[in-house]
Amino acid sequence: MLQRLLSDNFIPSADAGVGALAVSGLSVAYHQRLVLRDITWTAPAHGLVAIVGPNGAGKSTFLKAVLGLVPALTGNIEIYGRPLKRQRALIGYVPQRESVDWDFPVSALDVVTMGRYGLIGWGRRITGKHRAAAMQALDRVGMADLAHRQIGQLSGGQQQRVFLARALAQEARLYFMDEPLAGVDAATEQTILAVLRELDAEGRTVICVHHDLQTVAETFDHVLMLNGELVAAGPVYEALTEDNLRRAYGQRASGLRLGPR
Amino acid sequence: MEMVGHNTLVVLLGATALGLAAGMVGCFMVLRRRALVSDALSHATLPGIVTAFLTGLALGIDGRSLPLLLAGAAISGVIAVLTIQAIKRWTRLTEDAAIGAVLSVFFGAGVVLLSVVQELPAANAAGLKGFIFGQTAAMRSGEAMGLGALALVAAALIWLFFKEFRLLAFDEGFARAAGWPTGRIDLALMALVTLVTVVGLQTVGLVLIIALLITPAATARFWTDDLAAMLIIAGGVGAVSGGVGALLSSRFADLPAGAIIVLVATSLFFISLIIAPSRGLLGRSLRRARLRRALLARGITG
Amino acid sequence: MTLDAATFLSVDLPALLAALFACLSCALVGNFLVLRRQALMGDAISHAVLPGIVAGFLVAGTRDTVPMLAGALTAALVAGVMIELVRRLGRVEAGAAMGVVFTGLFALGVVLIEQGPARQIDLDADCVLYGQLEAILWLAPNGWSDLTDPALWATLPRQVVQLVAVFALCLVIILIFLKELTLVCFDPALADTLGLKSGLVQHGIVGLAALAAIAAFEAVGSILVIAMLICPAATARLYTDRMGTQLVVSLLVGGVTGLGGYALAAFGPSLLGYDMAVNAAGSIAVLAGVILGLSILLAPRYGVLARATGRAMRGAAA
Numbered sequence: 076m077l078q079r080l081l082s083d084n085f086i087p088s089a090d091a092g093v094g095a096l097a098v099s100g101l102s103v104a105y106h107q108r109l110v111l112r113d114i115t116w117t118a119p120a121h122g123l124v125a126i127v128g129p130n131g132a133g134k135s136t137f138l139k140a141v142l143g144l145v146p147a148l149t150g151n152i153e154i155y156g157r158p159l160k161r162q163r164a165l166i167g168y169v170p171q172r173e174s175v176d177w178d179f180p181v182s183a184l185d186v187v188t189m190g191r192y193g194l195i196g197w198g199r200r201i202t203g204k205h206r207a208a209a210m211q212a213l214d215r216v217g218m219a220d221l222a223h224r225q226i227g228q229l230s231g232g233q234q235q236r237v238f239l240a241r242a243l244a245q246e247a248r249l250y251f252m253d254e255p256l257a258g259v260d261a262a263t264e265q266t267i268l269a270v271l272r273e274l275d276a277e278g279r280t281v282i283c284v285h286h287d288l289q290t291v292a293e294t295f296d297h298v299l300m301l302n303g304e305l306v307a308a309g310p311v312y313e314a315l316t317e318d319n320l321r322r323a324y325g326q327r328a329s330g331l332r333l334g335p336r
Numbered sequence: 337m338e339m340v341g342h343n344t345l346v347v348l349l350g351a352t353a354l355g356l357a358a359g360m361v362g363c364f365m366v367l368r369r370r371a372l373v374s375d376a377l378s379h380a381t382l383p384g385i386v387t388a389f390l391t392g393l394a395l396g397i398d399g400r401s402l403p404l405l406l407a408g409a410a411i412s413g414v415i416a417v418l419t420i421q422a423i424k425r426w427t428r429l430t431e432d433a434a435i436g437a438v439l440s441v442f443f444g445a446g447v448v449l450l451s452v453v454q455e456l457p458a459a460n461a462a463g464l465k466g467f468i469f470g471q472t473a474a475m476r477s478g479e480a481m482g483l484g485a486l487a488l489v490a491a492a493l494i495w496l497f498f499k500e501f502r503l504l505a506f507d508e509g510f511a512r513a514a515g516w517p518t519g520r521i522d523l524a525l526m527a528l529v530t531l532v533t534v535v536g537l538q539t540v541g542l543v544l545i546i547a548l549l550i551t552p553a554a555t556a557r558f559w560t561d562d563l564a565a566m567l568i569i570a571g572g573v574g575a576v577s578g579g580v581g582a583l584l585s586s587r588f589a590d591l592p593a594g595a596i597i598v599l600v601a602t603s604l605f606f607i608s609l610i611i612a613p614s615r616g617l618l619g620r621s622l623r624r625a626r627l628r629r630a631l632l633a634r635g636i637t638g
Numbered sequence: 639m640t641l642d643a644a645t646f647l648s649v650d651l652p653a654l655l656a657a658l659f660a661c662l663s664c665a666l667v668g669n670f671l672v673l674r675r676q677a678l679m680g681d682a683i684s685h686a687v688l689p690g691i692v693a694g695f696l697v698a699g700t701r702d703t704v705p706m707l708a709g710a711l712t713a714a715l716v717a718g719v720m721i722e723l724v725r726r727l728g729r730v731e732a733g734a735a736m737g738v739v740f741t742g743l744f745a746l747g748v749v750l751i752e753q754g755p756a757r758q759i760d761l762d763a764d765c766v767l768y769g770q771l772e773a774i775l776w777l778a779p780n781g782w783s784d785l786t787d788p789a790l791w792a793t794l795p796r797q798v799v800q801l802v803a804v805f806a807l808c809l810v811i812i813l814i815f816l817k818e819l820t821l822v823c824f825d826p827a828l829a830d831t832l833g834l835k836s837g838l839v840q841h842g843i844v845g846l847a848a849l850a851a852i853a854a855f856e857a858v859g860s861i862l863v864i865a866m867l868i869c870p871a872a873t874a875r876l877y878t879d880r881m882g883t884q885l886v887v888s889l890l891v892g893g894v895t896g897l898g899g900y901a902l903a904a905f906g907p908s909l910l911g912y913d914m915a916v917n918a919a920g921s922i923a924v925l926a927g928v929i930l931g932l933s934i935l936l937a938p939r940y941g942v943l944a945r946a947t948g949r950a951m952r953g954a955a956a
Binding site: 366369370371372374375379423426427428429430432433434435436437438439440441442443444445446447448450451452455469543544546547549550551553554557558590591592594595596598599602605609615616617 | 672675676677678680681685724727728729730731733734735736737738741742744745746748749752753859861862864865867868869871872875876903914915916917919920921922923924926927930934940941942945
């Protein structure tokens with residue numbers, strides 16, 4: 076079934092003018108509280124996009140709603156011009172690190188191989204080809220040596236790299252990452268940033284929730300600024316203005332020095 | 337009241353009092369996400385009951401003396417709860433696995449002991465099985481008064497320590513940091529739960545007492561966000577279930593009281609799940625639909 | 639009790655086989671409940687099947703196995719769906735949701751048992767709680783040499799055949815879908831983004847657990863079912879960090895517990911000089927608990943002692 080879905084996936088060429096992700100009128104409510112209100116936004120066809128905004132701005136919720144993990148109250152979501160359901164194979168997701176059971180009996184390689192389960196399909200065996208692809212993904216994030224370590228015995232940064240490798244193993248066109256750089260060590264940060272640039276160079280789109288305003292401009296091309304609503308969106312140098320930041324963050328942002336450190 | 341005979345009245349009042357006590361005490365278990373600890377607690381009373389019976393037999397006391405059996409029940413129940421906490425604290429096993437393992441192993445031990453008792457020529461173990469399924473209809477006025485006293489004690493303790501219990505239920509970490517003796521408050525709470533469980537065993541049995549601790553509290557949660565109100569509603573739901581259940585079972589011979597009491601509580605739960613305005617299904621979906629309409633009315637595409 | 643071949647073959651062997659395969663099925667399926675932190679689903683299911691069993695009997699009017707098992711399976715699935723609905727629609731915490739649903743269904747079962755037709759034949763809740771391992775008889779073999787006759791094996795008691803079949807079924811399903819099961823237990827959100835429906839798999843896990851539980855039920859009773867769903871898997875968690883090893887260890891523990899627990903119950907008292915046998919289902923549960931308890935203390939890496947000495951050594955090194 077998934078194989079059929081896969082062949083069905085439709086990726087327009089980059090110059091067709093269709094964005095990787097098109098969101099219109101998206102609203103999400105938790106417990107009757109409106110977390111996101113009327114977001115309309117089209118992601119660029121390729122490039123690195125940062126979602127920024129203060130705590131509680133609905134950044135993670137935005138990702139989860141786009142991925143169909145939380146229900147949307149209103150709105151429409153399209154991936155490469157088609158509904159999400161038919162385009163799942165094009166999407167890779169790196170969740171926040173806290174969300175899994177670290178005692179679970181799986182190795183780093185097992186976790187990365189999980190990224191390929193969609194490609195493998197229901198009830199089919201994991202072949203050497205898939206395991207090799209998973210190993211290659213681990214190698215890309217510098218974790219090949221620790222492939223057989225149980226995930227709970229890795230450091231926080233290493234765990235984050237495993238999750239990134241898992242997304243790489245999905246061979247997706249469009250990646251969603253929830254704070255991939257939060258709380259990682261310097262070496263991991265360098266690895267992750269390098270992988271992001273590689274993905275960009277390969278013509279893929281990466282949409283990251285990002286908490287550190289200082290580093291947005293060095294890494295990302297585009298910005299989506301949220302504060303319950305859409306505050307600004309566009310190329311970093313256009314959208315990341317003092318004025319927009321004040322609108323998103325209030326007075327807290329006024330002391331920020333923007334641009335490269 | 338002339339339509340109701342003396343025996344029925346006794347059972348009715350006793351069951352109402354038990355429902356009241358269990359409903360209130362259960363609130364703290366449900367709020368602390370420990371609903372199923374009471375499951376383990378009640379199943380784990382069985383080996384204690386049988387051991388107490390055997391001890392009584394060995395000492396030459398009547399093995400079926402109620403205080404002895406209930407003391408045995410309380411002791412093995414408490415050991416089970418402590419075992420669960422130790423497993424959770426000292427091993428990588430999660431709480432659900434700890435509860436399930438302790439519950440089934442303790443109950444298994446009870447079953448083994450029970451089979452030993454049944455093979456003893458001297459023992460008359462007929463009453464012991466009543467603890468598993470309960471025997472509401474056989475309640476005597478002394479027992480009903482005991483249940484009434486239990487309800488009073490539970491209500492008084494909750495009233496006295498309302499502030500402390502609330503703190504513990506809401507934010508244990510904060511309570512500890514603020515210097516409250518959380519260990520002792522917790523112990524008091526568990527003692528109260530144990531008391532209700534052990535006393536309720538005889539009435540509704542060890543499976544169905546779990547329902548009286550969980551269901552009224554979960555029902556009350558649909559109606560309010562305020563702890564004091566929740567305690568009152570849960571006590572009310574428990575009392576109504578006990579009273580109505582006992583009454584129904586006295587009218588229809590083939591309706592066992594314990595089970596009917598629980599079914600009344602379960603019905604109230606599902607009715608509340610649907611109609612309760614604050615957290616019920618209908619209220620929530622109405623509000624969600626209204627929010628959606630309001631958004632769309634403001635010209636949102638979608 | 640003297641142990642002659644004919645008695646052993648017709649009384650103890652079928653009971654041992656039933657205990658073995660009941661424990662193996664439950665232990666295998668239990669891994670996924672424990673890993674998903676839903677161990678108490680086993681508890682909930684095994685209480686909730688009571689009304690299904692009684693209703694199956696009331697509808698069919700006989701003590702045939704098929705309608706009762708069908709009723710039990712239906713009740714288990716209803717319980718699973720209801721718990722999920724209460725949890726999601728009512729936003730009730732999982733433990734409370736299970737508690738409300740399984741006690742309600744159990745109460746319904748108790749009421750149904752008291753209705754006229756069910757009363758006439760002794761369908762009582764006892765056999766649901768304790769099971770009837772000792773009542774499984776295989777009258778055909780008279781001596782060890784009979785076991786070489788294949789025709790004789792065809793007369794194995796229905797319960798044993800049923801338990802072997804269910805174990806084989808569980809094993810095959812789990813081997814085929816091991817990767818989906820593991821993924822959903824580990825990270826249901828990823829499964830959803832990959833388009834592998836996690837909800838479906840989770841209901842599948844509950845269904846498998848219900849199947850194993852119900853097959854084991856008749857022989858060993860509801861409480862043993864809970865012990866075997868949880869204890870072997872929990873024991874295995876203390877020895878390994880690999881999924882494959884986890885499954886193998888849990889099967890080993892389950893098998894040893896089933897055989898050993900029955901043997902202790904049947905032969906233990908007479909070895910001690912008492913002329914009686916204790917309840918085998920209970921004894922299996924107790925043995926499962928003892929093995930788990932010893933593992934908690936002594937397991938090489940995750941045992942309490944190993945952890946304590948590990949801490950002490952780290953403390954000394956620092």
